[in-house]
Amino acid sequence: MPDLDALKKDLEGIAIEDNPALVRQKSRDFYWYSPVLKDQLDKVVGDMVVTPKDEAEVIRVLKAAYAHGVPVTARGGGTGNYGQCMPLSGGIILNMLQMNAIKEIAPGRVLAQAGIITADLDRICKEKSGQELRFHPSTTGTATLGGFVAGGSGGVGSIHWGGLRELGNILKLRIVTMEAEPRVIELEGWDLHKVSHAYGTNGIITEVEMPLAPAYDWVDVIVGYDDYMDAVRFADNLAQRDGVLLKELAVINAPAPFDYFTRHRPFLKEGQAIVVLMVAPHSMGPLEAFIAQRKGDLRFRSDKVESMKGIPHAYELAWNHTTLRALKLDTNITYLQVQYGSPDHVAKVELMEKLTGADMIGHLEFMRFNGTIQCAGLPLVRYTTPEKLEALIRLHEENGCPIFNPHRYTLEEGGMKQTDTVQLAFKQETDPKGLLNPGKMIAWENPDFDFTAGKNYLFPGLAALEG
């Protein structure tokens, strides 16, 4: 048992919160999205929330935690939805929200502390330079830049720029290591992969340099189609129009839009699938020409409504927000994450639509991937049992559609289902005691785990909680 009182003493001068209710609150994220994770993680709780105000304090925290053998789990906005920032072994929740300064804005790039909320970053960059992030998560109003880099994958803008994993979409990361004498390391180029999307298991990110794109007054647009596949083909064809500048392109099948997008309901037609778009104002004319040619039903455009008061942004209908809106009204809903790889992504969508029928409501996010267009599916699923969910996952995989399982809390099971040797090797250097966000990297916890055996990993610490 680590000596938490001694630890606190070492942290004197740094903001610490140990009120159980507050600690419990900061020990959770959107894990409850998944009925599976809700069962598994409900009892997870940390010991205290520590809020560093600068990198020097991060170093002090990690040094002290290392000395006392106390786990540290970074927390940004806590908007992850696989329990990424939940402290499976207790210990310190490192709240990054006070480290929210912008250090430099230049043409094409910004350098900021990791705890800045991405919407704040975008607002300030736009005010000061007419620029904004290339893409942001749909949770931009509450998510942090560091949390996005450590836990996210892409989002609003990925239709133009691809995802976070693409070379050039993160420029630099500055991290602090979990050692007797914590080191500060700067990573660029291919080395960024060591830490990006590693859930903070091998370093605490203190600063992030990101590329910027021009900020426009993006127009929200909704186009309706009676037939889902017509909407999908519209979106796919539009995604290939390189001259039409989009920031968002999603397709959501009926009945989700009319049933769940309550604020937009006055604009929607029951029974229609919709295409949700964000388009640059100077591409709105060309987009109208395209919609007319494809006989789309232009239901909504934010530049022509009397007031946007009370109407959410288009991106708050997309990505995981689609699921969130469904969940609010129907607690039996959950979802999957599907990759429909190009070039036959549309055919794959059509096939899975046929095979799954009423079990799933289609939701696609179009994005660039390796120089072509493909789509990521975030279908809504009517949840009954874990077994039926597993069967649905297998059905996808058997038909050439990989699943990134959002019902798993480990890096590997939610991702490529294999060890990321680069991240593992880096953890050996930066976190020799394995104190950073324990339980999330199977390759570290159990090097012999057999990913092909078809069994789920259960972190021993969690098993203890159950006992």
Next chain:
Amino acid sequence: MPDLDALKKDLEGIAIEDNPALVRQKSRDFYWYSPVLKDQLDKVVGDMVVTPKDEAEVIRVLKAAYAHGVPVTARGGGTGNYGQCMPLSGGIILNMLQMNAIKEIAPGRVLAQAGIITADLDRICKEKSGQELRFHPSTTGTATLGGFVAGGSGGVGSIHWGGLRELGNILKLRIVTMEAEPRVIELEGWDLHKVSHAYGTNGIITEVEMPLAPAYDWVDVIVGYDDYMDAVRFADNLAQRDGVLLKELAVINAPAPFDYFTRHRPFLKEGQAIVVLMVAPHSMGPLEAFIAQRKGDLRFRSDKVESMKGIPHAYELAWNHTTLRALKLDTNITYLQVQYGSPDHVAKVELMEKLTGADMIGHLEFMRFNGTIQCAGLPLVRYTTPEKLEALIRLHEENGCPIFNPHRYTLEEGGMKQTDTVQLAFKQETDPKGLLNPGKMIAWENPDFDFTAGKNYLFPGLAALEG
């Protein structure tokens, strides 16, 4: 015979030049690029150069020319290289260079008169708003915006945005018709195709609205490879990295770079194929990582040379400038325009490289096309006879690589080898007497011409010149 004196009287107050030497000079473009066109068009000459200073003067010129039955051929910078702006039936050369005002710059777009030089437009847009055209021809220093829209296809920036034909890459055109009472028509959306790339045969463009992109201090980069196909694969893979922001991506095989790029020679290695790049400063780091991974030989980067004085821009090594530099030193060189369609464009390049051997020096421009990457070939060809050139063209076509023949002065033969019914129909409305740039649209001159018969079109007016 039209009464030119009466015409001149009608044009009183408008600048007219009829000095034969000056008229002759303004009757030519870069047609001499093609040994075939050089023979055919050498004697072409107009009757006078008329230089309108505004749209009202354009209207007066067209009205008078219509009344007197005098042909009118618009001329921008005269940098076309298929004789596009050469007055095959004589008449008025309408010099657009005085109509060079910018009317509005807004986020994402600019409205300007058609005669503005694109480099001037870019400089002013950058100064005033940090923006520039999405792409420009490599002749940007002397080409006009209207000439680009009416005669060009794409260029420096098409690696990101695709070509001019893509919806959204031209926003609006304002034209004057050739009728008893000339009309002013504004075109948007799909209607733009009526006039874009129509060589000024169905309307004189007076104003152009174009989308803008952010202007960066693009870094010129040259990467060398001993093997051409290694360079091609490097470029193709890089083109698919959606996070690395490029403005130019070309591959040029040995011996062209070392032999013809004299100002860059100190940086080049004899025998190497090169990749010519323009990259945004904030993507330079990621590009370096990519070059290192692919074992490229980084020969040149403009951000690290002591002075760029006397060294041309990277884009002046690319597009048709590659050919220009070769021609300057070896008059036996000519070229072709090849489409290597995706997704097997690299395989096609490799095949044609094998089949053509020493007859061709490979030159590829990578660009986006319908949402994917493909490459346009502008190979240098050692010219011997028209027959051998034809055989080389057939060899490409037989192997699935369409040729856009740069040795033809008609729209159809240089393009899709079929009637563009939209442009033809629009000409019926806007130029009922067929006085705008005669001889360039076969479908107008000879509706019965059989494109499949394998014969070249000869404009009767030209035959008369020979006689």
